Amino acid sequence: MVLCTLRHQLLKSSRCCGSTVRLLQRKSSGCVYSSIHGFDKEEIRQKLQAFPGGSIDLLKQDSGIAVLTINNPSRMNAFSGSMMVDLEERVTELEDWADGKGLIVQGAAGTFSSGSDLNAVRAISNPEDGMKMCMFMQNALTRLLRLPLISVALVEGKALGGGSELTTACDFRLMASDSVIQFVHKHMGLVPGWGGASRLVRIVGSQAALKLLGGAIKVDSELGLNIGLADDVLEANEAAAGGETRLQQAEKWLSRYTKGPAPVIQAVKRVVLSGRELPLSDALRAEKDVFGTVWGGPANLQALAKNSKHK
Numbered sequence: 639m640v641l642c643t644l645r646h647q648l649l650k651s652s653r654c655c656g657s658t659v660r661l662l663q664r665k666s667s668g669c670v671y672s673s674i675h676g677f678d679k680e681e682i683r684q685k686l687q688a689f690p691g692g693s694i695d696l697l698k699q700d701s702g703i704a705v706l707t708i709n710n711p712s713r714m715n716a717f718s719g720s721m722m723v724d725l726e727e728r729v730t731e732l733e734d735w736a737d738g739k740g741l742i743v744q745g746a747a748g749t750f751s752s753g754s755d756l757n758a759v760r761a762i763s764n765p766e767d768g769m770k771m772c773m774f775m776q777n778a779l780t781r782l783l784r785l786p787l788i789s790v791a792l793v794e795g796k797a798l799g800g801g802s803e804l805t806t807a808c809d810f811r812l813m814a815s816d817s818v819i820q821f822v823h824k825h826m827g828l829v830p831g832w833g834g835a836s837r838l839v840r841i842v843g844s845q846a847a848l849k850l851l852g853g854a855i856k857v858d859s860e861l862g863l864n865i866g867l868a869d870d871v872l873e874a875n876e877a878a879a880g881g882e883t884r885l886q887q888a889e890k891w892l893s894r895y896t897k898g899p900a901p902v903i904q905a906v907k908r909v910v911l912s913g914r915e916l917p918l919s920d921a922l923r924a925e926k927d928v929f930g931t932v933w934g935g936p937a938n939l940q941a942l943a944k945n946s947k948h949k
């Protein structure tokens with residue numbers, strides 16, 4: 639169904655032209671569930687709002703890199719119900735950000751996130767509500783992953799349960815040298831439900847994913863790097879990093895990939911996304927459409943005029 643939705647979007651865009659193509663390419667709705675799956679977004683939003691606390695904060699910067707902060711430090715940045723709703727709203731804001739190029743997802747106060755707020759989990763522990771929450775979060779995190787921005791999870795402290803799942807909804811993961819990612823679901827008598835298992839298999843392969851989920855293994859930065867869950871390790875000690883905070887280190891790391899005009903960076907993300915999610919023939923057609931948006935565009939014409947050499 640995920641594939642169908644994305645394929646439908648991309649094929650639809652290939653049949654349109656001009657401004658419609660640009661609009662479709664900016665809006666990556668990419669939801670997995672809708673009313674045909676019995677999903678009533680307003681109903682679950684109202685249920686989630688009954689569990690308040692914390693916030694999801696978004697800072698869009700002139701550099702084209704935004705910082706999304708999971709902010710509930712008194713509960714180790716656990717996700718209250720209202721934070722799940724906040725997250726979905728921030729994703730909508732990012733979908734509308736024409737000048738955006740990159741995104742860093744971090745936790746407040748030096749730790750990533752301890753997953754769902756256990757108080758809310760206890761209150762909605764019946765399967766029906768659990769499934770609704772699961773569909774809501776899968777939609778939000780799928781849209782996060784499909785943003786036309788290059789995204790990085792900056793993992794400090796702990797990323798547990800739903801927090802570990804959130805790290806997999808980013809293109810890259812940077813782990814502080816003393817941080818841990820742990821899919822603790824088995825210890826809770828559960829499996830991931832925010833899409834974390836499906837994405838983990840695609841990131842580390844099914845063998846490693848089975849070990850991480852089956853053993854609820856603590857992944858430190860060294861193991862993370864070895865199995866490809868982490869893309870790089872950041873110094874835990876700011877002094878060793880020349881006085882740079884980890885957020886500054888993450889921005890520097892990401893800026894290698896976001897240097898250049900927004901339409902080109904967004905096009906890069908889109909061709910990788912279609913290659914990642916679509917069957918080859920569909921991905922090739924989507925690539926052709928994205929190519930059409932940059933060919934003869936301002937950045938392309940400028941480069942041609944400069945007679946660039948790539949030595």
Ligand SMILES: CC[C@H](C(=O)O)C(=O)SCCNC(=O)CCNC(=O)[C@H](O)C(C)(C)COP(=O)(O)OP(=O)(O)OC[C@H]1O[C@@H](n2cnc3c(N)ncnc32)[C@H](O)[C@@H]1OP(=O)(O)O
Nearest residue numbers: 712713714716752753754755756757798799800823826828
């Ligand atoms: C499993 C599926 C589900 C999903 O995918 O949606 C989930 O995510 S369920 C949640 C899974 N996470 C947990 O079970 C985390 C449980 N907490 C811990 O293991 C520890 O608290 C830890 C390791 C995060 C931090 O330990 P530390 O010793 O450093 O601090 P405290 O334990 O004293 O925690 C401080 C304060 O935070 C509260 N806290 C932490 N995590 C949660 C949470 N997920 N929900 C609600 N509250 C949380 C903890 O109770 C402490 O509060 P206090 O009032 O001071 O007792």
